[in-house]
Amino acid sequence: MRAIVTNGLTREFNGLTAVDHVDLQIEKGELFGLLGPNGAGKTTLIHMLCTILPPTEGTAKVAGFGIGKKPDSVRASIGIVFQDPSLDNRLTGKENLDFHGRVYGMSKTLREKRIDEVLKLVGLEDRANALVQTYSSGMRRRLEIARSFMHHPKIMFLDEPTLGLDPQTRRKIWEHIQMLNKQEKITILLTTHYMDEADYLCDRVGIIDHGRIIVLDKPKKLKDQLEGDIVSLEVPQPKKYADVFRERKYVKEVKIVGDYLYLTVTGGEKAVPKLIDIVARHGGKVRSVGCRSPTLEDVFIRYTGRGIREEEGGIKEQMRAHMRAHMR
Amino acid sequence: MSAQAIYVLWLRDMKWFLRAKARIISTIVMPFLWLAILGMGLGAVTQIPGVGNYIDFLAPGIVAMAILFNATMSGVSVLWDKQFGFMKEILVAPVSRISIMLGKTFGGTTTSIIQGVMLLLVAGLIGAKMPGPAGFLLALLFMIVLAIGFVGLGLAIASRIEDPVAFPLVINFLIMPLFFLSGAIFPISMAPEWLRSISYINPVTYGVDGLRGVIIGVSEFPIWLDLGILAIFSLAMVLLGAYLFKKMSA
Numbered sequence: 001m002r003a004i005v006t007n008g009l010t011r012e013f014n015g016l017t018a019v020d021h022v023d024l025q026i027e028k029g030e031l032f033g034l035l036g037p038n039g040a041g042k043t044t045l046i047h048m049l050c051t052i053l054p055p056t057e058g059t060a061k062v063a064g065f066g067i068g069k070k071p072d073s074v075r076a077s078i079g080i081v082f083q084d085p086s087l088d089n090r091l092t093g094k095e096n097l098d099f100h101g102r103v104y105g106m107s108k109t110l111r112e113k114r115i116d117e118v119l120k121l122v123g124l125e126d127r128a129n130a131l132v133q134t135y136s137s138g139m140r141r142r143l144e145i146a147r148s149f150m151h152h153p154k155i156m157f158l159d160e161p162t163l164g165l166d167p168q169t170r171r172k173i174w175e176h177i178q179m180l181n182k183q184e185k186i187t188i189l190l191t192t193h194y195m196d197e198a199d200y201l202c203d204r205v206g207i208i209d210h211g212r213i214i215v216l217d218k219p220k221k222l223k224d225q226l227e228g229d230i231v232s233l234e235v236p237q238p239k240k241y242a243d244v245f246r247e248r249k250y251v252k253e254v255k256i257v258g259d260y261l262y263l264t265v266t267g268g269e270k271a272v273p274k275l276i277d278i279v280a281r282h283g284g285k286v287r288s289v290g291c292r293s294p295t296l297e298d299v300f301i302r303y304t305g306r307g308i309r310e311e312e313g314g315i316k317e318q319m320r321a322h323m324r325a326h327m328r
Numbered sequence: 329m330s331a332q333a334i335y336v337l338w339l340r341d342m343k344w345f346l347r348a349k350a351r352i353i354s355t356i357v358m359p360f361l362w363l364a365i366l367g368m369g370l371g372a373v374t375q376i377p378g379v380g381n382y383i384d385f386l387a388p389g390i391v392a393m394a395i396l397f398n399a400t401m402s403g404v405s406v407l408w409d410k411q412f413g414f415m416k417e418i419l420v421a422p423v424s425r426i427s428i429m430l431g432k433t434f435g436g437t438t439t440s441i442i443q444g445v446m447l448l449l450v451a452g453l454i455g456a457k458m459p460g461p462a463g464f465l466l467a468l469l470f471m472i473v474l475a476i477g478f479v480g481l482g483l484a485i486a487s488r489i490e491d492p493v494a495f496p497l498v499i500n501f502l503i504m505p506l507f508f509l510s511g512a513i514f515p516i517s518m519a520p521e522w523l524r525s526i527s528y529i530n531p532v533t534y535g536v537d538g539l540r541g542v543i544i545g546v547s548e549f550p551i552w553l554d555l556g557i558l559a560i561f562s563l564a565m566v567l568l569g570a571y572l573f574k575k576m577s578a
Contacts, residue, residue, distance in 0.1 A: 051420070075420060
């Protein structure tokens, strides 16, 4: 049995299609990443799968239960870390976990044992009895992660788990996610717009844009599709050399951005000296050279024709963020 | 329905209530000022026929006022939960909406009762007539039924509103007239005809009248009638709240 299956799952908001006929199969035990820019439909998809938003069209099964027919069974099988904060700041960390344990029907002894366990796992045992108000954003995120798996869910949804966190905290959260997947054997569906996050963590990645999954595979396979490395050359008047490069067989693609030439080439490291030679023969001088393997960002650009960009959130979320900042 | 879920939502309201000491005091101070200033100011020049001292007449009305405002205002917690995202944690839990709604209802009711009782005792301290033990228990019953009805109303309104700043304005707009037209501060039997007819369709009238009946032994209607009408109103409000709550999104 698969952990998550969707069939033509669709959600519209006032004529705008946020999620557009998505067919997805996620295997048990998989760490699956949905990668896409903000506004691509990732959160809407997750909200439908965790039964707090009804789909306009299509069906989905989570842990074997239909999201429309057995929402309570779905809810009992899943754990969620929402994109936006969902803690009660006026309770302590421990109280937040206790609340969670109770609404998920855990007994007192089990609750107490589990609260200690998960707090230790995310390294918050020292701050357990402090009000969440006094936590940093990284600590709040860790508490939310601890909370989301304390009732032993089979499947977890993590919606942008490291959004807005510093690199060190991101690393730590990545470790927790891997631990949950490998040690606790939890199937994880993660959304992110950080390429490196999807690349580093996920067994498979689905790239989503405008509500559709445009390509889905293992990160390595996606990158291999590009068949080459990305070489950047900093030269004055880069346009002069573009056509010359295009004639070479090993150069797949040429792009000019400012003083830089971006070339997709097979066997990048070996090609670099040749490319510098060509520039020298045409009387130019290379100021700097870069050579890197393709990233998921390059894959995204290839399929959508543009980079993943930061976008403003919805007006509702902006208002909420504003309220959060000013009201407490 | 889950007793555990109802209990933990109630428990959370209690923790908030006990931690927000400033809130407890401020919600007591307003009705206290009404009681002290109106009661003593008007009391010096007013005698209510059949009752006597104005402050004896006023005290049950002010207790009802405290319950009314606190109960309805407790719905704001739903808006804060939505605003701060905690509502998503609640709604995604494997418990029914009705359990959530009931937990919130009991939470709001309990905090309202605590304030109502505190106010009644304060009224006694400044010289208002106090009930005996039986009267006190009956007063408690009236407070509970009144509170449940208005917490239900508050939750119903809260599930239709997004903005926590707008909520108190809406509530004041609604509750102020209900309070003034309830016979809490003047006897409706002596009011002009038009005013009296409006008071008769106001559910708060029966809460105030019932409380007055059990606290000082003077009431316009039979106490069982007061309680009956109030109970029907409260049940209707809880059902309305539950219905709207079910349709709410995070």
